Amino acid sequence: MxxxxxxxxxxxxxxxxxxxxxxxxxxxxxxxxxxxxxxxxxxxxxxxxxxxxxxxxxxxxxxxxxxxxxxxxxxxxxxxxxxxxxxxxxxxxxxxxxxxxxxxxxxxxxxxxxEDRQEKRCGWVSVAGRGRPLLKDGDGTWTLVLSEGESANVPTRFASTGWTSTGRDSGFGCACAYGTVNRGAAEIRQVKEMQTRPMKICRSDRSLGPAPRR
Known part of the structure; x- marks a missing residue:
């Protein structure tokens, strides 16, 4: 306990x-x-x-x-x-x-x-400018704690599954992130893996809601 x-x-x-x-x-x-x-x-x-x-x-x-x-x-x-x-x-x-x-x-x-445990979370991943990426799943919105270089390269990971640009350095895609989930801070830390997914998977999951517009 x-x-x-x-x-x-x-x-x-x-x-x-x-x-x-x-x-x-x-x-x-x-x-x-x-x-x-x-x-x-x-x-x-x-x-x-x-x-x-x-x-x-x-x-x-x-x-x-x-x-x-x-x-x-x-x-x-x-x-x-x-x-x-x-x-x-x-x-x-x-x-x-x-x-x-x-x-x-x-x-x-x-x-x-x-408060901290290893989990796999799947949903909409979005980026707005130089801010940290967010992952929105059925439980809420989580901040992906990545290095500055890793955050900047997030859109390139979606080359094969689809990335929708919503402005300069901004956009969204569908993915799963595996790392240490901290519920108190609503963060996914020490992200060990990010697996991109086709957009249709997130669009068909009603628990995720509409795609983010950041």
Whole structure:
């Protein structure tokens, strides 16, 4: 259960900002669990987050797959209670009692996954000028963290599958990227491979929506 966990919901804002992000940063020592949570909602309008302090403490079950925790908000509310359950690579947060004595923002129930993990993501890849390429899939929009030289050469990779230019140094194509997905930052880092695909594959996938116009 130790590690960095995140759940991201929505990504339909014009700049790809998710509607909400819930993070748990946990440490385990024996049967004791400690750490902090960070909740950002309504596209950043609601924030309950302390990037430094700890506000989550609890005790693990015998097998380490469950934990009962108490937590405080960053607005003075105290003695909240929640249940954590780890099954495979999914960590479920279930609120049992909201903290009292101050404001609190957080989900009632949420399923989190490791913040960083190797994944293959497929969808529309777009470039606008010298900005970093973006990949839009059914879960939202991800920034492809590439070097400046790699970003500049993205359009040339689509020579055999099709690239639509939308202006100087701008355009889009269809591709899959394999790398380290960081959900908190909505980034695909350490991109090991980018496999271009025919445009018709993305156009036929309704979860992707229309091709981007950057």
């Amino acid at each position: 130790s590690g960095d966990w995140v759940a991201v919901r929505g990504g339909d804002s014009p700049d790809g900002t998710p509607y909400s992000t819930f993070e748990l940063h946990l440490k385990v020592s024996g049967k004791k669990l400690s750490g902090r949570y960070c909740y950002v909602a309504r596209y950043g309008a609601k924030i309950d987050c302390d990037p430094e302090g700890e506000n989550v403490n609890g005790t693990l079950s015998f097998d380490g797959r469950d934990a009962s925790v108490e937590f405080d908000s960053t607005f003075g509310a105290t003695s909240g209670k929640a249940q954590l359950s780890l099954r495979g690579e999914k960590l479920t947060w279930k609120l049992l009692k909201a903290p009292n004595g101050g404001a609190y923002f957080g989900p009632d129930t949420e399923v989190l996954v490791p």
